Amino acid sequence: MVECIAFDADGTLWNGETQFCEAQAQFRRLMQEYLNGSYEDRYLEETERRNIQHYGYGVKSFGLSMIETALELTEGRISPEHIRFLVNLTKEMLAAPVRVLPEVEAVLDELSGDYPLMVITKGDLLDQETRFLRSGLSEYFRSLEVVSAKDPFSYSRILRRHRIRPEVFLMVGNSLRSDIWPVLEIGGQAVYIPSPGAKNEVLPMDDPKLGQYARLEHIGQLPEWLEARLLAA
Secondary structure, eight states: OOOEEEEOSBTTTBOOHHHHHHHHHHHHHHHHHHTTTOOOTHHHHHHHHHHHHHHOSSHHHHHHHHHHHHHHHTTTOSOHHHHHHHHHHHHHHHHSOOOBOTTHHHHHHHHTTTSOEEEEEESOHHHHHHHHHHTTOGGGOSEEEEESOOSHHHHHHHHHHHTOOGGGEEEEESOIIIIIHHHHHTTOEEEEOOOTTSOOOOOOTTOTTTTSSEEOSSGGGHHHHHHHHHHHO
């Protein structure tokens, strides 16, 4: 039985990865100018990993990591104009249009009449709130929850606040580690939907939760899956 459905945002409702890839490509070209073509993407990725504990996730964290990486790799030689370029690139990412994924709005329109819906996402609060509003999807949801990390504690806290029992809660997302496994750990239900056209997590051969969650190829299959569950019950 499902009484409440929550959705991840980036990669599930809208495509946020494209703008990161485009910005990373511009940063790569800039760094190759300074480093005679010897730049590798792992430099920025390592800085991002180090900075998660300080800045969390999101565009602002990515922007600060670009600037820090540029300063380190160029040993401070990067020009003020190029620092300004990275700042403006970050601002453009924050203001970029939200690209809602195919079938998402039709599915939300269908489900919102039968279930209370919410969004649970991680990242910067202001950034995620503005994306949520710019997406045009806010009318379908009862609430938006922005957390610094998606772990069993965060999910349990959200469910307690909304007075939702874990066994009737369903989480839909594109990340096993963030959207699926933590929810199963607290006794909830989960549906894994890989992001279309994006680089998804490599599925582990020894997935400890395999068989405890459903996997769908695209979000358009969700209403039919829910109906089948309801009929079976």
